[in-house]
Amino acid sequence: MSDFTLRLIILLVICLLGSVAIWIGRTIVARCRLQALAAAPFTASSSSEAESTQQIRILAFSSEDCRQCHTLQQPALERLLNQYGEQVAVVNVDAVTQHDLTERYKVLTVPTTVVLDPAGNVHAVNYGFANTQRLQEQVNAVLSLAVS
Template sequence: MSELLFRIVIVAALGLFTWLLIWSGRRFVASRRQHALAAAPLAPSPQDTGRIRILAFSSDDCRQCHQLQEPALQRLLTQRGEAVSVEYIDAPTTPELTRHYQVLTVPTTVVLDATGKAHAINYGFANVQRLLEQVDAILTPNSDSIASNT
């Protein structure tokens, strides 16, 4: 009986440790996201004035960036046309911008409004639907959706 109780305690301790690890990881990512959203706006380039910009952080060896994220961004551009522009950024060669937006992994997409203020940051692959919702939340200011928490 004591061996069974010992095993139950071990399993419970492992479960608690796993939960604590996941919880702290999520808090860390949420903290980094909030810090990045509060960052100073990025000045728009002359050709992007008045447009929503998406900064797409990737690297040469990122398979998910090239096989999933780039096609999703192209579909977004097809659907939103002139309202959106995409800047592809090589994360390893732009450490200042990578730090500015707290990029934790590639792909990462940062959705900026026309003034350069970050409205949403997606760590990992962001599908077309998520990106459309984030862009539409900026295009429709009265929208109740909160894109920055996705």
């Protein structure tokens, strides 16, 4: 077997293993997303949250040392709040200390955002940074369901 053929076979094996690893990772994320979408409805724990039962809520999972959470996700959520006003509320969740919610919504990374309808049912789960446009589309989908 020539040196070239051996290198080509090694490259093909590496590509195949990489493809399998990517497929397995995507399968795991898809499974976690489905479990999060099937989670029990979110119930407000404080009286101020209980008063906002007609709002679409976004659970924003982050941690104290998550740079992307504070520099990208938080400004995107603030733009969303400015656009929708009282129709949307953001509930900041510390993924490190709030294990019950982290487990319930299968949080794999921070930032993670979970879009909830007014009844507390999950409509979308975003692992990683979700830009303003993506969040707007998800909120509009929930709003259109409420109208119909």
